Amino acid sequence: xxxxxxxxxxxxxxxxxxxxxxxxxxxxxxxxxxxxxxxxxxxxxxxxxxxxxxxxxxxxxxxxxxxxxxxxxxxxxxxxxxxxxxxxxxxxxxxxxxxxxxxxxxxxxxxxxxxxxxxxxxxxxxxxxxxxxxxxxxxxxxxxxxxxxxxxxxxxxxxxxxxxxxxxxxxxxxxxxxxxxxxxxxxxxxxxxxxxxxxxxxxxxxxxxxxxxxxxxxxxxxxxxxxxxxxxxxxxxxxxxxxxxxxxxxxxxxxxxxxxxxxxxxxxxxxxxxxxxxxxxxxxxxxxxxxxxxxxxxxxxxxxxxxxxxxxxxxxxxxxxxxxxxxxxxxxxxxxxxxxxxxxxxxxxxxxxxxxxxxxxxxxxxxxxxxxxxxxxxxxxxxxxxxxxxxxxxxxxxxxx
Numbered sequence: 001x002x003x004x005x006x007x008x009x010x011x012x013x014x015x016x017x018x019x020x021x022x023x024x025x026x027x028x029x030x031x032x033x034x035x036x037x038x039x040x041x042x043x044x045x046x047x048x049x050x051x052x053x054x055x056x057x058x059x060x061x062x063x064x065x066x067x068x069x070x071x072x073x074x075x076x077x078x079x080x081x082x083x084x085x086x087x088x089x090x091x092x093x094x095x096x097x098x099x100x101x102x103x104x105x106x107x108x109x110x111x112x113x114x115x116x117x118x119x120x121x122x123x124x125x126x127x128x129x130x131x132x133x134x135x136x137x138x139x140x141x142x143x144x145x146x147x148x149x150x151x152x153x154x155x156x157x158x159x160x161x162x163x164x165x166x167x168x169x170x171x172x173x174x175x176x177x178x179x180x181x182x183x184x185x186x187x188x189x190x191x192x193x194x195x196x197x198x199x200x201x202x203x204x205x206x207x208x209x210x211x212x213x214x215x216x217x218x219x220x221x222x223x224x225x226x227x228x229x230x231x232x233x234x235x236x237x238x239x240x241x242x243x244x245x246x247x248x249x250x251x252x253x254x255x256x257x258x259x260x261x262x263x264x265x266x267x268x269x270x271x272x273x274x275x276x277x278x279x280x281x282x283x284x285x286x287x288x289x290x291x292x293x294x295x296x297x298x299x300x301x302x303x304x305x306x307x308x309x310x311x312x313x314x315x316x317x318x319x320x321x322x323x324x325x326x327x328x329x330x331x332x333x334x335x336x337x338x339x340x341x342x343x344x345x346x347x348x349x350x351x352x353x354x355x356x357x358x359x360x361x362x363x364x365x366x367x368x369x370x371x372x373x374x375x376x377x378x379x380x381x382x383x384x385x386x387x388x389x390x391x392x393x394x395x396x397x398x399x400x401x
Contacts, residue, residue, distance in 0.1 A: 026175035027182035029078040033085040041079050042091035048074040050102035052184035055111045056164040056177060063258050067114040068164035073181035080177050084167065089119040099125035104188045106130050106143045113216040126212040129184060132191040135200050137350045147183055150190050155179050203384040221251050227318055231271045237314030242274045245309035246302070253298060264294065277306050326366055333397055334365035340396035344389065356385065368397060
């Protein structure tokens with residue numbers, strides 16, 4: 001990290017990075033894009049008792065997303081790492097897995113999943129300011145809203161949809177990235193105080209542990225997912241076959257072009273093409289939502305797929321799950337649980353899903369637990385919910401008896 005003087009030309013760091021906080025319009029940071037600089041940073045981080053972490057990815061621009069930027073802030077220093085240049089992040093693994101070193105995220109799920117997927121990093125000792133803000137009951141839990149509410153700091157969202165895989169990054173992008181972690185430790189401290197005041201810190205700690213060790217399932221393309229497209233159920237069976245064929249083609253083209261499927265054609269375009277099939281590529285070229293590039297390079301293939309599917313076999317109706325309608329007693333229990341849950345949420349000024357998500361209420365209504373031990377045995381049940389709300393939930397269940 002050779003950033004001692006502004007004249008150093010070995011790093012493409014904007015001039016603001018060399019200035020003190022009183023001189024710079026944004027937080028100072030170190031730009032890390034070499035293995036030597038990364039090793040220096042890792043050595044410095046080895047002595048930090050806690051750090052704030054964020055990532056930027058390119059999911060809006062590529063078929064398979066990747067981590068394109070890693071931001072880390074201690075109480076004194078902010079680093080921005082280029083993982084497209086520094087591809088081996090294994091020096092961070094000991095501190096990431098060390099529960100004695102606190103890692104502070106905002107909405108940690110995608111960051112942890114990306115770093116685990118791309119760099120085999122595992123985590124413990126996590127604090128998530130997004131979860132903390134939800135459990136406190138704050139009305140706005142986005143990072144920008146929290147920074148403005150707690151510290152009167154304005155953090156613009158205008159760079160959220162940037163393509164972070166592009167290089168070089170401009171000074172405004174780097175300032176935005178630095179801001180994502182620079183104030184996160186102070187925000188963590190403010191939210192911890194609120195959690196303690198409300199007696200909810202143990203709630204948060206259990207949620208933090210769950211998010212630290214959770215694993216996202218690898219996404220696999222499923223041709224049957226065309227049924228999730230809005231409007232697909234209104235189509236005739238033969239039209240559904242055409243929609244499925246277009247859905248499969250779109251995924252294939254997205255892989256070839258290395259873009260997300262929605263950038264090839266959005267869902268509503270697929271449905272519109274099925275309802276009003278074009279008769280020629282020239283007609284496709286002027287179609288709303290169809291790019292000139294797609295019409296020029298793949299228009300004939302789109303017409304061919306539509307024509308072939310229209311002369312094929314209609315799609316069979318989606319199989320209806322058998323025996324999934326709960327019995328009357330369970331439905332009554334569910335209504336009682338919802339009534340109790342909604343009242344408790346209003347009393348605590350929390351979103352209803354924080355007190356108990358609907359999926360948990362449905363599981364409780366089916367299992368009809370008789371005591372706290374049985375309630376805690378329901379898959380996915382949090383210990384803090386059993387501890388805080390167990391007796392009241394069980395009383396709501398007994399009202400149905």
